[in-house]
Amino acid sequence: MFMTNQNNAKRSRVFFEASARFVVLGAGVLVMGGLFGVALFLVLQGWPAITATSGLPRNAANLWELAAPLAFGSVWAATIALILAIPVALSCALALTEYLPKQLSTTLGAVIDVLAAIPSVVYGLWGIMVLAPMLAGPYGWMGQNLGWIPLFAGEPSATGRTILTAGLVLAVMIMPIMTAISREVFAQAPKELREASIALGATKWEMIRMVVLPYGRSGMISGAMLALGRALGETMAVAMVLSAVPGLISFELLTSSNPNTVAAFIAQNFPEAHGLEVSALIALGLALFVITFVVNGIARKISNQPSDDAKPGLLARVKNAFVATGVRA
Amino acid sequence: MGMIDFQEKSDLVSMPKVKTSRKVTDRVVKVVIIAFFGLALLPLISLLTTVITRGVGRFDPTFFSSSMRGVVGAGGGAVHAIWGTLLITGTALIISAPIGIAAAVYLVEYGRGKLAKLLTFLVDVMTGIPSIVAGLFAYAVFSIILGPGTRSGVAGSIALSLLMIPVVIRSSEEMLRLVPGEQREAAIALGSPKYRSIWRVILPAAAPGIVSGVMLGICRIIGETAPLLLVAGFTDSMNLNVFDGRMATLPVFIYSQWQNKGTDSVAYEGRAWSAALMLIGIVLIMNIAAKLIAARTQKVR
Amino acid sequence: MMTLTTTEKTTFTASKISVSNFSAYYGRFHAIKDINMVVEPRAVTALIGPSGCGKSTMLRSINRMHETLPGARVEGSIRLGAIDLYGADVDPVAVRERIGMVFQRPNPFPTMSIKENVLSGVRLQGNRIGKSDGDDLVEMSLRAANLWDSVKDQLAKGGASLSGGQQQRLCIARAIAVKPDVLLMDEPCSALDPISTAAIEELIANLRREYTVVIVTHNMQQAQRVSDTTAFFHIDGPGLPGRLVECGATTELFSNPKESATADYIAGRFG
Numbered sequence: 002m003f004m005t006n007q008n009n010a011k012r013s014r015v016f017f018e019a020s021a022r023f024v025v026l027g028a029g030v031l032v033m034g035g036l037f038g039v040a041l042f043l044v045l046q047g048w049p050a051i052t053a054t055s056g057l058p059r060n061a062a063n064l065w066e067l068a069a070p071l072a073f074g075s076v077w078a079a080t081i082a083l084i085l086a087i088p089v090a091l092s093c094a095l096a097l098t099e100y101l102p103k104q105l106s107t108t109l110g111a112v113i114d115v116l117a118a119i120p121s122v123v124y125g126l127w128g129i130m131v132l133a134p135m136l137a138g139p140y141g142w143m144g145q146n147l148g149w150i151p152l153f154a155g156e157p158s159a160t161g162r163t164i165l166t167a168g169l170v171l172a173v174m175i176m177p178i179m180t181a182i183s184r185e186v187f188a189q190a191p192k193e194l195r196e197a198s199i200a201l202g203a204t205k206w207e208m209i210r211m212v213v214l215p216y217g218r219s220g221m222i223s224g225a226m227l228a229l230g231r232a233l234g235e236t237m238a239v240a241m242v243l244s245a246v247p248g249l250i251s252f253e254l255l256t257s258s259n260p261n262t263v264a265a266f267i268a269q270n271f272p273e274a275h276g277l278e279v280s281a282l283i284a285l286g287l288a289l290f291v292i293t294f295v296v297n298g299i300a301r302k303i304s305n306q307p308s309d310d311a312k313p314g315l316l317a318r319v320k321n322a323f324v325a326t327g328v329r330a
Numbered sequence: 331m332g333m334i335d336f337q338e339k340s341d342l343v344s345m346p347k348v349k350t351s352r353k354v355t356d357r358v359v360k361v362v363i364i365a366f367f368g369l370a371l372l373p374l375i376s377l378l379t380t381v382i383t384r385g386v387g388r389f390d391p392t393f394f395s396s397s398m399r400g401v402v403g404a405g406g407g408a409v410h411a412i413w414g415t416l417l418i419t420g421t422a423l424i425i426s427a428p429i430g431i432a433a434a435v436y437l438v439e440y441g442r443g444k445l446a447k448l449l450t451f452l453v454d455v456m457t458g459i460p461s462i463v464a465g466l467f468a469y470a471v472f473s474i475i476l477g478p479g480t481r482s483g484v485a486g487s488i489a490l491s492l493l494m495i496p497v498v499i500r501s502s503e504e505m506l507r508l509v510p511g512e513q514r515e516a517a518i519a520l521g522s523p524k525y526r527s528i529w530r531v532i533l534p535a536a537a538p539g540i541v542s543g544v545m546l547g548i549c550r551i552i553g554e555t556a557p558l559l560l561v562a563g564f565t566d567s568m569n570l571n572v573f574d575g576r577m578a579t580l581p582v583f584i585y586s587q588w589q590n591k592g593t594d595s596v597a598y599e600g601r602a603w604s605a606a607l608m609l610i611g612i613v614l615i616m617n618i619a620a621k622l623i624a625a626r627t628q629k630v631r
Numbered sequence: 632m633m634t635l636t637t638t639e640k641t642t643f644t645a646s647k648i649s650v651s652n653f654s655a656y657y658g659r660f661h662a663i664k665d666i667n668m669v670v671e672p673r674a675v676t677a678l679i680g681p682s683g684c685g686k687s688t689m690l691r692s693i694n695r696m697h698e699t700l701p702g703a704r705v706e707g708s709i710r711l712g713a714i715d716l717y718g719a720d721v722d723p724v725a726v727r728e729r730i731g732m733v734f735q736r737p738n739p740f741p742t743m744s745i746k747e748n749v750l751s752g753v754r755l756q757g758n759r760i761g762k763s764d765g766d767d768l769v770e771m772s773l774r775a776a777n778l779w780d781s782v783k784d785q786l787a788k789g790g791a792s793l794s795g796g797q798q799q800r801l802c803i804a805r806a807i808a809v810k811p812d813v814l815l816m817d818e819p820c821s822a823l824d825p826i827s828t829a830a831i832e833e834l835i836a837n838l839r840r841e842y843t844v845v846i847v848t849h850n851m852q853q854a855q856r857v858s859d860t861t862a863f864f865h866i867d868g869p870g871l872p873g874r875l876v877e878c879g880a881t882t883e884l885f886s887n888p889k890e891s892a893t894a895d896y897i898a899g900r901f902g
Contacts (some may be wrong), residue, residue: 126606
């Protein structure tokens with residue numbers, strides 16, 4: 002009879018139901034396994050270099066000697082990029098949400114997003130063939146007149162291929178990420194609070210300072226962290242633009258002797274690497290993976306903190322929406 | 331009398347004074363913000379004009395019909411790199427789209443509890459993987475399976491999939507969550523098994539958004555250079571077999587043209603800019619198309 | 632799932648729904664408690680009561696939709712004829728095949744045409760249907776839903792292009808196209824204008840000839856207009872479970888309520 006006596010139909014349905022579940026769950030597990038696989042394979046292949054004392058690139062005595070200057074270079078270049086990008090990105094976000102008329106802001110917002118879609122190798126090409134030559138002159142002037150500042154000390158590069166140029170290119174690349182995230186959180190600052198502060202006689206800037214910026218604070222920080230992660234991992238633009246000296250640690254911004262970054266070093270040396278050298282490069286990649294993992298984890302932590310209106314995960318949602326728009330984070 | 335007059339006046343003068351300084355700050359901030367915004371557009375303008383003006387030079391039939399086999403100096407083209415990009419990206423698409431969409435379906439329709447939370451977290455982490463690490467991963471996997479030093483297109487596709495899957499999952503997830511719960515209830519109340527309501531009702535409703543997400547995923551990977559440099563390598567000749575041998579791609583073509591420019595550097599740079607023009611064209615067109623598709627569906631809803 | 636023979640179906644059509652000692656929960660929240668009632672076949676039963684009294688939960692429990700919400704569970708039994716709908720060997724999907732539902736807000740499938748919407752139940756249940764059979768079924772269902780004349784020339788258009796009242800009738804056509812025994816309606820007119828409401832009420836009056844109809848409504852006049860039997864649900868206080876206060880012939884319940892809570896409610900003293 003009805004329902005109870007349809008065992009065949011029920012059995013086939015249960016089978017299909019279970020298979021569907023199995024397939025989508027399988028995909029999820031595959032993705033998770035993939036990520037664990039990344040860590041596992043990098044450890045397996047990088048291990049010989051972690052313990053090695055000879056045969057490493059640059060004749061380094063151990064992996065740490067190889068990695069330390071590179072890690073410094075990565076962090077230094079990313080810091081420069083972040084310092085340059087933050088004011089511009091915040092200005093862009095404020096201009097788009099607060100100052101420009103809606104129609105214009107939609108269009109220009111899309112234009113900023115275009116910056117995020119341009120491949121890094123094209124940035125590299127532009128950086129070395131357009132930006133660097135353009136900056137060589139100003140660098141010379143800065144070296145002459147501002148050389149007493151330690152950051153600008155040393156013989157200015159004639160080609161403009163300095164860590165400052167690399168930082169500038171990185172800043173252009175990460176600016177859209179910060180802009181997009183800040184834009185989203187600024188736009189979500191409650192209308193009532195905006196109106197309340199305007200009604201109290203605040204000017205637009207005071208309203209922004211009182212309402213918009215505090216509301217968007219954790220979003221800005223998390224956007225900056227994501228941008229930092231991106232800058233640390235960026236490879237091609239740095240590899241092409243930077244004129245690096247192996248093993249150097251230096252804060253000087255304008256000279257042609259610059260520290261290299263982890264990612265660029267891997268890309269430049271991998272094609273000709275053999276044996277233990279490959280292991281060493283993979284171990285460096287593992288280190289990069291861990292660093293970006295931590296940086297992104299912090300960004301996620303911040304963005305998941307309940308904001309003032311106790312909406313947990315608001316910024317996580319923002320970030321997801323943002324990743325979903327295809328901007329590379 | 332005079333005193334009172336003066337005092338009253340000074341009150342009137344001093345009040346607007348405060349106001350003026352606040353107004354000035356307001357103005358200055360506005361100008362600074364708009365100026366920084368204009369500054370942000372400069373690199374884009376410079377980059378696009380350079381790519382177009384220097385790229386059109388070699389945007390000729392030869393560029394799209396010949397490879398670099400045996401070419402030194404002027405001439406030659408990127409047809410081998412164009413094919414390589416199509417094949418490697420296409421393979422990555424075949425790998426990423428089903429896995430990404432299925433994982434998104436799991437998260438939205440089935441995922442409860444710790445496993446789903448873990449997956450969400452790991453997808454978040456994956457969006458931050460540097461592309462060169464993805465390349466090292468693919469290299470490590472293939473060198474363990476096939477021996478060290480092997481290069482192939484499919485290894486590149488695996489590396490790119492690692493970068494594309496999180497984008498596909500995120501955007502598909504977003505789109506599936508936009509399908510109203512009423513649709514699910516309507517299907518279930520009609521006596522539909524869950525899997526069939528997903529297949530016949532929920533996925534069709536989310537389809538345009540998912541397609542647009544997949545297109546954005548392609549945009550994300552089609553310009554990737556570092557991982558392909560590591561695992562797909564570079565060659566001057568055509569290779570249509572993704573499973574065997576080095577394979578050129580447009581981004582790596584750009585890099586190698588710039589890096590290996592000989593005495594006739596203009597010819598090499600011209601090819602690099604043309605390839606950059608083509609790459610940017612593909613990325614921008616796909617980006618705009620994807621956003622139009624997404625915008626249209628949101629209107630329908 | 633189409634193995635059912637006609638005789639089996641007819642034995643069933645005349646079956647009444649008996650609810651006994653039934654409780655439903657959302658997580659730790661006890662939504663309805665110890666419900667005992669009988670729904671007569673081929674008649675319209677209205678569930679009324681103030682909001683939050685559990686009338687919708689009761690309705691959704693009849694076709695086992697309640698349990699699709701996370702954390703939801705039930706106790707007690709609901710029988711359709713001799714079959715315990717919550718029996719261990721009963722497939723909830725099969726229950727829903729036989730007990731259709733119409734929701735508060737019209738929810739035609741936006742990706743499907745009017746015709747596909749009507750046939751969607753058949754297809755979602757995994758059955759294939761030939762073209763001419765399909766056309767016949769579409770016409771029959773749309774006629775039964777009083778919609779055929781206004782949409783017969785635009786069957787290929789999207790279901791979302793119709794007006795709200797037409798969409799709701801399309802949803803009714805969709806529900807009856809799979810030939811259920813029981814039709815559950817969860818405040819089907821609350822999102823509609825008065826003219827569409829009148830059309831749906833007229834439709835309900837026709838549907839009772841072939842179907843057992845259970846309708847949730849917050850509108851007492853509507854209950855009086857459309858139903859044969861009325862069940863009044865009520866909560867004794869915030870956080871407490873809803874209970875069935877009384878259930879009886881609609882005319883009797885409204886003219887001569889047995890319980891004072893019912894009398895207060897129909898007199899408009901609360902709710």
